[in-house]
Amino acid sequence: MPCPFCNPKQEDIVLANDLCYARYDIHPVSPGHLLVIPFRHVASYFDTTDEERMAMARLIDDCRTLTDRERHPDGYNIGVNVGEAAGQNIMHVHVHFIPRYRGDAPGEHEGGVRGVIPRKSG
Secondary structure (H helix, E strand, C coil): CCCCCCCCCHHHCCEECCCEEEEECCCCCCCCCEEEEECCCCCCHHHCCHHHHHHHHHHHHHHHHHHHHHHCCCEEEEEECCCHHHCCCCCCCCEEEEEECCCCCCCCCCCCHHHHCHHHCC
């Protein structure tokens, strides 16, 4: 099966630079959920080059500018799943850029990154 992140359709690209692009997640956890993806096929964040990591960081900043302007969220989660045990199901590295909105998760801190392992979120 071909990689869904390699050779993106131009109309799916929301933002881009020389080494990576951003597109909306097809299964968003919140409105405006974006994925930041290197053009080069590489499975793990830890296998990206320094240049790719810097390009992803710059694009994450661009995602924030766009999302602040269009959606006005109250916060953000930014994360990477590395390996199947961590929930990575497409083996092409991608950074989740997830806008957060007051009340989108129960409890004061329920929506934070500690929630990836529910019994540890408290």
